[in-house]
Amino acid sequence: xxxxxxxxxxxxxxxxxxxxxxxxxxxxxxxxxxxxxxxxxxxxxxxxxxxxxxxxxxxxxxxxxxxxxxxxxxxxxxxxxxxxxxxxxxxxxxxxxxxxxxxxxxxxxxxxxxxxxxxxxxxxxxxxxxxxxxxxxxxxxxxxxxxxxxxxxx
Amino acid sequence: xxxxxxxxxxxxxxxxxxxxxxxxxxxxxxxxxxxxxxxxxxxxxxxxxxxxxxxxxxxxxxxxxxxxxxxxxxxxxxxxxxxxxxxxxxxxxxxxxxxxxxxxxxxxxxxxxxxxxxxxxxxxxxxxxxxxxxxxxxxxxxxxxxxxxxxxxxxxxxxxxxxxxxxxxxxxxxxxxxxxxxxxxxxxxxxxxxxxxxxxxxxxxxxxxxxxxxxxxxxxxxxxxxxxxxxxxxxxxxxxxxxxxxxxxxxxxxxxxxxxxxxxxxxxxxxxxxxxxxxxxxxxxxxxxxxxxxxxxxxxxxxxxxxxxxxxxxxxxxxxxxxxxxxxxxxxxxxxxxxxxxxxxxxxxxxxxxxxxxxxxxxxxxxxxxxxxxx
Numbered sequence: 001x002x003x004x005x006x007x008x009x010x011x012x013x014x015x016x017x018x019x020x021x022x023x024x025x026x027x028x029x030x031x032x033x034x035x036x037x038x039x040x041x042x043x044x045x046x047x048x049x050x051x052x053x054x055x056x057x058x059x060x061x062x063x064x065x066x067x068x069x070x071x072x073x074x075x076x077x078x079x080x081x082x083x084x085x086x087x088x089x090x091x092x093x094x095x096x097x098x099x100x101x102x103x104x105x106x107x108x109x110x111x112x113x114x115x116x117x118x119x120x121x122x123x124x125x126x127x128x129x130x131x132x133x134x135x136x137x138x139x140x141x142x143x144x145x146x147x148x149x150x151x152x153x154x
Numbered sequence: 155x156x157x158x159x160x161x162x163x164x165x166x167x168x169x170x171x172x173x174x175x176x177x178x179x180x181x182x183x184x185x186x187x188x189x190x191x192x193x194x195x196x197x198x199x200x201x202x203x204x205x206x207x208x209x210x211x212x213x214x215x216x217x218x219x220x221x222x223x224x225x226x227x228x229x230x231x232x233x234x235x236x237x238x239x240x241x242x243x244x245x246x247x248x249x250x251x252x253x254x255x256x257x258x259x260x261x262x263x264x265x266x267x268x269x270x271x272x273x274x275x276x277x278x279x280x281x282x283x284x285x286x287x288x289x290x291x292x293x294x295x296x297x298x299x300x301x302x303x304x305x306x307x308x309x310x311x312x313x314x315x316x317x318x319x320x321x322x323x324x325x326x327x328x329x330x331x332x333x334x335x336x337x338x339x340x341x342x343x344x345x346x347x348x349x350x351x352x353x354x355x356x357x358x359x360x361x362x363x364x365x366x367x368x369x370x371x372x373x374x375x376x377x378x379x380x381x382x383x384x385x386x387x388x389x390x391x392x393x394x395x396x397x398x399x400x401x402x403x404x405x406x407x408x409x410x411x412x413x414x415x416x417x418x419x420x421x422x423x424x425x426x427x428x429x430x431x432x433x434x435x436x437x438x439x440x441x442x443x444x445x446x447x448x449x450x451x452x453x454x455x456x457x458x459x460x461x462x463x464x465x466x467x468x469x470x471x472x473x474x475x476x477x478x479x480x481x482x483x484x485x486x487x488x489x490x491x492x493x494x495x496x497x498x499x500x501x502x503x504x505x506x507x508x509x510x511x512x513x514x515x516x517x518x519x520x521x522x523x524x525x526x527x528x529x
Contacts, residue, residue: 021261028254030335074335076251108249108316132317141322144305144429145329 027077031103034072034111034130037065042125047115051092054085065114078103086118101127176504177497178447181464184493185471192474199470201351206466207459208341208357209422213415214439214458215364216408220285221453222372223404224384227440230274230289230405234412235432236300237266241413242420243304243331243428247314251335253343256421263413270296271409275402282387286450286502293436304428327428337424357418364411365455380404384451441465441494444501451505468493 037049048067055063055071058081063071073082080101087094099117103110109130116126172179189199213231220228241262245255274292281288308314309325319331341354371377379400382390391397416435420426443453445468446461469490476486 017261017264021258024254024258024261025248025250028250028252028258030249030251030255074251076254142329144326 029077029105031075031080031107032072032109032130033075033080033082033103034070034109035063035065036070036111036113037115038068038070038113040113040116040121040125042116042119042121047119049115050086050088050118051090052087052094053114054094056083056085057081075103078105084114084118104129175447177445177501178460178464181445181468181497185464185467188468188471188475191478192471193478194471194474197350199467202470203463203466204351204353205341205422206469207462208354208361209419210415210439210442210462210466211361211458212364212418213412213435214443214462215361215368215455216411216415217439217443218368218453218455218458219371219380219404219411220408221448221451222377222384223380223401224387224451225278225289225401225404226286226450227443228289228405228408229286229436229440230271230278230292231408231412231439232293232432232436233270233274233296234263234267234409234414235416235435236296237263237270237409238413238416238420239426239428239432240266240300240303242333242336242417242426243308243314243319243327244312246331246333246336246426247316247319249316249335252339255336256340256417259417260414263417264410267410267413268406271406272402274409275405278405279398279401290436297433300432301429329428331426331428333420333424333426336421338422340418341422357422360418368455376400376403437498438465438494441497444497449501449505449508465494 035053035055037053039049040047051067053063053065054061055065055073057073057075062073065071080103081098082101083096083098085094085096097118101112107129109132111128111130113126113128213235216231216234217228220226238259241259244262245259250258274289274296277292278285278288303312305326307325308327309320314320314325314327319327321328338354340360341357344355344359346353346355372381379390379395380403382393382395383397383400387397390400412435416432419435420431442461442465443457444461445465446457446459448454448457448461472490472493473483473486476489477483479485
């Protein structure tokens with residue numbers, strides 16, 4: 001194999017690795033999606049939450065929310081799909097609706113307000129970023145342990 | 155007369171077999187004593203062994219290529235493990251989950267592993283004949299650099315966004331990094347259950363693929379060069395093999411594979427002990443390989459599988475057996491630590507003794523030939 005062909009193969013392999021890495025960065029981005037079944041105010045009007053909402057993701061029930069409750073699900077990728085089984089009134093009939101939501105890449109946690117979503121409001125109304133509040137345990141400075149010879153369970 | 159000769163030769167063969175496989179035989183005996191004492195069910199033991207085999211085999215396989223190139227047991231595999239850990243920390247911070255996270259970590263670990271492997275290979279070329287102790291010390295040296303990067307540079311120079319990974323002071327990584335969103339993603343994909351025993355099919359397929367690659371690699375030009383270098387460096391050099399380059403490549407391959415192995419290992423565990431995971435890894439992989447009957451200059455894929463089964467069987471049963479005998483499970487813990495380090499020591503001593511005996515017998519043979527020529 002001559003030298004230029006060899007370098008071409010190497011460059012091709014490197015390029016392939018970079019492309020695969022970029023693809024993984026795109027398809028593997030994980031998000032935590034929170035569902036708020038809470039009252040929302042939009043343009044001065046208050047929208048009440050449904051009596052009960054069952055959230056299914058990938059055919060699996062991830063949350064069963066009464067009014068003023070929050071649920072969550074994890075999702076890999078940007079095209080979030082879910083199915084909502086909504087019961088507006090107590091002893092009322094359940095209505096099933098499917099939603100597909102583009103999740104912003106830069107957000108780890110995303111809050112979806114279900115009443116706003118069900119009332120077909122614009123995205124900026126029903127979607128917001130979840131900002132975690134640091135717990136006390138997270139704030140405590142921890143001692144760094146670097147053990148060298150200990151063989152614990154493997 | 156011929157029956158007597160046959161019996162004697164059978165006895166000699168048996169003796170040689172026992173001598174050559176003394177370490178695995180010793181471990182089989184230890185396990186045979188400990189298993190009934192521990193009182194675990196067969197299903198539990200099998201489940202544990204299969205889990206640990208999936209977790210560790212890739213890492214141990216990474217040791218085979220430097221042995222082939224005559225560089226002994228590569229304690230420098232720790233370098234690859236550190237590269238894998240750094241890649242995983244970054245992937246965890248970027249929130250890349252599941253199999254894409256594992257694949258991305260593997261890709262990210264490659265340049266780090268190659269760089270560290272090159273450095274290690276160059277240093278080992280300067281310390282020919284003392285590769286093992288040198289690679290052991292190199293791993294300590296790079297551990298210091300790793301701690302500098304992880305403890306001071308991550309968060310300050312290398313951006314780390316998440317407070318669950320970063321220390322509260324604003325830089326440095328916490329003692330434990332959670333890989334919950336990656337946990338067993340490879341092990342669980344295509345996993346099957348046979349009689350209550352979970353078999354991680356994809357993990358075993360990856361391991362099988364690596365075994366095939368190693369077998370194929372032995373037959374390639376580079377593989378043949380490595381074997382030639384492993385047998386005699388001077389003869390290989392005279393035959394036109396670039397000995398130094400071949401040795402460096404073997405260490406680079408081993409380091410890259412160790413990086414991948416560490417990522418597979420940690421995805422199974424589900425968390426990284428940032429400052430200690432890698433320090434244990436080289437030691438237990440080498441111990442497991444030696445338990446499987448490998449030596450400093452000879453190791454096969456069979457040794458890897460036998461070693462990982464026996465070593466981990468001992469790891470599982472020793473604490474329970476220790477607790478049963480002495481009433482204190484810590485005795486079992488001490489016992490397995492003692493055995494792990496002990497088996498490495500015994501293997502190294504046996505290798506050195508064998509080498510000296512061979513040298514002495516060659517000397518005697520030469521002396522006899524010289525005397526014969528003088529007469």
